[in-house]
Amino acid sequence: MTLDVRLERVTVELPAIQVTATADVGGAAQSPQPLALVSSDALRTIQVSSIGAAVEILPGVRSISTGQGIAKPVIRGLSSNRVLVAEDGVRLENQQWGDEHAPQVEALDADRVEVIRGPASVLYGSDALGGVVNIVPRELPDAIGRSPSLPGG
Numbered sequence: 001m002t003l004d005v006r007l008e009r010v011t012v013e014l015p016a017i018q019v020t021a022t023a024d025v026g027g028a029a030q031s032p033q034p035l036a037l038v039s040s041d042a043l044r045t046i047q048v049s050s051i052g053a054a055v056e057i058l059p060g061v062r063s064i065s066t067g068q069g070i071a072k073p074v075i076r077g078l079s080s081n082r083v084l085v086a087e088d089g090v091r092l093e094n095q096q097w098g099d100e101h102a103p104q105v106e107a108l109d110a111d112r113v114e115v116i117r118g119p120a121s122v123l124y125g126s127d128a129l130g131g132v133v134n135i136v137p138r139e140l141p142d143a144i145g146r147s148p149s150l151p152g153g
Contacts, residue, residue: 034116034117034118034120035114035115035116036058036059036061036114036115036116036117037112037113037114037115038054038055038057038058038112038113038115039112040110040111040112040138042057043107043110043111043112043113047108048107049068049107049108050063050065050070050071050107051071051073051085051105051107051110051113051133051135052064052065052070052071052072052073052074053065053071053107054107054110054113055073055113055115055133058115060075060076060117061073061074061075061115061117061131062074064079073085073115073131073133074130075115075117075130075131075133076117076130076131077130078129078130078131079130081127082127082128082129082130083128083130083131083132083133084121084124084125084127084128084131084132084133085105085132085133085135086132086133086134086135087105087134087135087137088134088135088136088137089134092105105135109137109138110135110136110137110138111136111137111138111139112136113133113134113135113136114132114133114134114136115131115132115133115134116128116131116132116134117130117131118131
């Protein structure tokens with residue numbers, strides 16, 4: 001007895017599966033990320049002149065310094081265009097070229113500095129393989145609920 005079998009190629013596309021640890025479904029950007037924080041109290045205590053020097057108090061983070069006020073963050077051995085520096089979530093692209101190009105952020109104006117390391121940093125792009133340093137500035141003062149005039153002598 002002879003049996004002839006003919007197979008046809010069929011493409012089967014399976015739906016995407018998302019695994020979460022909560023009851024709510026969310027995207028990758030909303031997933032928990034390992035975050036190290038240099039608080040406003042710590043920034044006031046150490047009184048640094050650059051963001052690179054401010055993040056040195058965190059484990060695994062160092063800086064490349066070429067003088068007073070010029071320091072680039074180094075996370076797990078990666079720096080320059082492998083560490084993304086952002087101010088209030090906005091990318092700063094000026095620190096990636098040479099040793100004399102530090103992030104142009106006023107360290108004394110920072111309320112806190114957030115550092116994301118590990119696999120979560122690649123959510124920010126290929127220029128964040130080492131990690132992400134986000135500088136959150138202090139809120140600007142306003143006169144809401146107070147007198148708009150300022151006496152002086």
